[in-house]
Amino acid sequence: MAKEMKHAFLVALVAAILLAIAPALIGTYTLTLLVIYGILALSLGLIWGFGGVLCFGQAAFFGLGAYAYAIAAINIGESTVPLVLGIATPFLFAAALGAMMFYGRLSDVYLGVITLVVTLLFFRFMNSSAGPQYVIGTARLGGFNGIPGFQTLNVPGTPSAYIIGDAYYYLTASALLIVYLLVRWLLASPFGRIAVAIRENELRVELLGYDARARKTLLFAVGGAIAGLAGTLYASWAEIVTPGLFSLGQSAEIIIWCIVGGLGTLVGPVIGAMLLAYLKFALGQQSVIDNTLVLGAILVLCVLLMPRGVVPTLGTVLNRIYRRPPARRDRPRPAGSQTAATPPERAHV
Amino acid sequence: MFSRRTFLTGSAALAGAGILAAGAGQGFAAGPIKLGSILDTSGAFDAYGKPMDMALRLAVDEINAAGGLLGRQVEIVAYDTQSDMALYTQYGQQLARSDRVDVVHGGILSASREAIRQTLRKSGVPYFYNVLYEGGVCDRNITVVGVTPSQQVEVLIPAAIRKWGKKIYVLAADYNYGQITARWIEKFARDAGGEIVQTDFFPLDVADFGSTIAKIQSAAPDIVVPALVGGAHLSFFRQWAAAGMKSKIPMASTTIGIGNEHKVLTPEEGDGILVAYNYSPELASPTNEAFLAAWSAKYGNTDAIHEIAVSHYQGIQVWAEAVRKAGDVAHDALIGAVESGLSIDGPGGNVSIDPKTHHAVLDVHLMEMAGQKLKVIESFPQRQPSDTQGVCDLAANPDDNTQYEIKI
């Protein structure tokens, strides 16, 4: 366990150095968004890669965190409580949703559909909340318009001391590192080991007397809270929250980041998110080729050629180059492909 | 055509979304004046945005051809927000903080205006919103060169009631424009002795209006008033005609035609719809003829011209006039000029700025769609933005920063 944490601190140190020199190459305004997406990807990387729960609705927690923050910020003004609410609200919501699904023994595709439907529900509701009757405290939900003009993050206790620009970048970068270390610590703890064991063989873990449903629910809620943190940071960065945060496109992107970066690792999804988000941004600057097309092609190729993702594949290649035996333990598989991969008519192709 | 971000003048060789661009701007007196443009030139609202973008280029070309402003050329830094409201704040921040533009023209939907208005206000970049909208924005940093409800709805609804009857069914887009405009429609309908039998709101992606058409029939109104917005909502007019409703219940709309819908729909689908706007290409004035000729010269024909392309064009003229009058592009001088009683002669007639509200005083014409054209029935010269004047006085309250909404 100590060894794993030492490894984690090493990764965090390297990441910290990279994050510190990155502003020399890319503007901090853009970098901040990349880092926020990294945190978001980490949340799904945790519950999908380690918990085996493929959530099609991670955007719901992201959006919920952003809206909770924005609504609270308008009502309260000072940003500390809103920040806490931006994390706590999606945590509680994910816990409730997770309990509903896991205690109902839903799995695989059905879990995917429910999370997708819940995301759509949020999207539909938020999109149709333009009327003056949709008010929480003094905050109008605003429907399609979203909510602009709320208090962005400030130094705790001093509402006029906004954290913006470079300072905000370093704040989000630190948040990413802290979340990474916390998640690593969680995974190294007995709770994390049992969570991974549940992904490997839920029945066996239950037969040993662990309540898999409660544990999955808790892990799911932690994932929701991290996504909520990302949403909160996003809201403060964008200075507006819109129903688009709940869109299927947003959920899709998070899944793509994880797939491309590599499931079963934490660094993978973060790198996947930052690479692809930057790619999207860079593609947005040119007009030769549509960026949706490029993202789509990347996803198809990744599933076909590199189903484990960039980071694990790179790891294997490096290992081969240095002629070291693969040292990784618990090589994980995408959740669905082990549990859902046995249809009765499995094809011989 | 597919560009996400277009630099409209060749000299604008900025690389990478302003990441590398810094510093240039107000400090260099000899450098060009930077005009930030932020429009949906792709996506669901491109029918509005593309012609506005064309109008912007035309207006700036004309300004530069005439020697620029204050001896400086005008350079456009333009972003395509792809009909995505989240991109407005992002690009708005970029225009203000990285590109350091001297002015921002743009925003189409009221949602997009509200997304960037605060950012631009905080950054001290003057903002011109040149689109027909629901009225009520009271903010010294913004200048609105578009038609508001007291200019449009107050003309349109009483005319429709006189023509067809008292019972009105309202269909409105479900965001701030539709919500507030629906209330204005109700107010002006009541004032004219009419009655709203039902108001339905539709999110902007709703494209199936079958059940709505059934509901409208069950309510049996005398008039249907669609305040619908965007590409998806266009289906309503097709489905309405396909159900054979065209001949049964007449329509008066606050939005159709703004995006040249009358040219996309067939005459059978569009003819007879009553509208009221500031502009129709049919207007006979030397200024309009010159404008049509210049547009033709640049783009081949005048098909793309529509209401808000013209108001965008007029908005840029208003800004240019303010710069000339102020002798400076800086924020305070420019706003001072805006408040000094500006006036221009645009394709849609005389446009002057009301100093107390920063809203435009302009001509409005009651029109009917006929043969894919807007036929002027009656003209209402120099209407005041009285909806906003009733709640907003920037001379008395210069720090006001609210969008007032009508209460019913």
Place this chain on the structure above:
Amino acid sequence: MDLAAIFAVEILYAIASLVVISSGLAVVFGMMRVINLAHGEFMMVGGYVTIVAVRSGINIYIAMLVVAPLVVGVLGVIVERLIIRRLYGRLVDTMLASWGLSLLLIGLASMIFGNTTTGISPPIPGFAIGRYQVNGYSFFIILAAIAILVAMFAVLAGTRAGLVARGAMQDAAMASALGYNPERVYMLTFFAGSALAGLAGGLFAPLLGLVPTIGGAYIAKAFITVISGGASVIAGLVSSAVLFGSTSQIFTLATTPMVGEIALLLIAVVLLRLMPQGITSRFFRGKM
């Protein structure tokens, strides 16, 4: 009375449109256990094919009913050969790959047609039921839905090909031992599913207009309908289309389209929570 009739037509239309939208996905999911998330984009392609064909002078019915299904069917076969074939048995991977495909198609369509709403006028005039007018095209969609269901039933139950297909899906080894090539069966099934998507896209193009991103609106509904229906292709499709179509339309008529849609989604959540394998897992076990 007349009013009740037009409301009934609207409810039937809502059910029928769910059937039309979902049938292609239902065939592919029910027979092959493949969830094609590019289904909505296949419909979008069908729509564009229809509009392009109509604009180049082809009769609108031929464009909708023949050209669009054929073109999209062929597209489906290409996709099956290049992508889906490599991923059989890996449900989640197929979903992800087809999701990528859907993005790819959206991008392609944006580059070709621009990110702009286009449309054509419906070819059928409205007509009156008593004092009320009904969109004639709604009836056309209802008829099309019935025709699709009858055709699916006839093919699956009544033809040799259908029998072979069902056999191969149940036990590929058995089918190949009997001399049938399961690969060809998969290919043809995917062709059928894609052609149905193309047909659906063609049918809705005149009614709803088209943008490259329109598939997203379809896929969510189709996905929910098919998954909630459960394993049996026709019974599942019909039962969930009836449930979702009627409830959402009743709520729409009583309130607003948004409430209708939210009602649909809420029912889907409750349904899946209570019947996690879909409606037919409980009521139509072992039927088609």
Place this chain on the structure above:
Amino acid sequence: MSESVVQTRGLTMRFGGVTAVDAVDFSLRRNELRCLIGPNGAGKSTFFKCITGMLKCTSGEVWINGHETTNWDPHQVARLGVGIKTQVPSVLDGFTVRENVWLAAHRVTAADGVASRVAEAMERLAVSSLADSMVGSLSHGERQRVELSMILASRPWLILLDEPAAGLTAAEIATLGHIVTDLSRDAAIVIVEHDMQFIRSIAGLVTVFAQGRILMEDQVDKVMADARVREVYLGRKN
């Protein structure tokens, strides 16, 4: 009665129209070693799953050590101190042997005692030499032993084993016999089994299932001599 650690009353399990377990009354005494036998489809595995909570019975009651456990979940049953081995070895292929056994020991042991508990459990099942191998890379027999070692590490007083001898070589079965005998010193054991040789080797009381009911209950030799048993079971098998 008080001696019964496992008891079922009228336990019934129906799948659609098929009654797999039909009103079974069953009772097991503390520290008893019991084998459940019967031909394929006799209902013994279904009965086993109803007791462990892996299936929810249609009607009837299950009592374990004074708790009514009818329709409990497997983890709740396990928490009573019941070790369960499923028909197919249920182990964590992506984990090492040590990690597998750690999982079992962690729940029932204070942090400082886990390591020694794990070592002891691996030692008794002779898998210590494999401690750092991935379970996925082991042979079938080794995986069976890993699973038994997990059960041992959770220190149960009642062990339920579903076909532990399936797929093992003769030598492995012999070893398994010793292991079971060893385990039975501290715990009551129920074994569902096909293999008569194996059952003979561990002796004990035998319950014979046929068509969802208990046909008879007796010592292994008497059962094997019984004509009815021969008819339903041995007669067909051999």
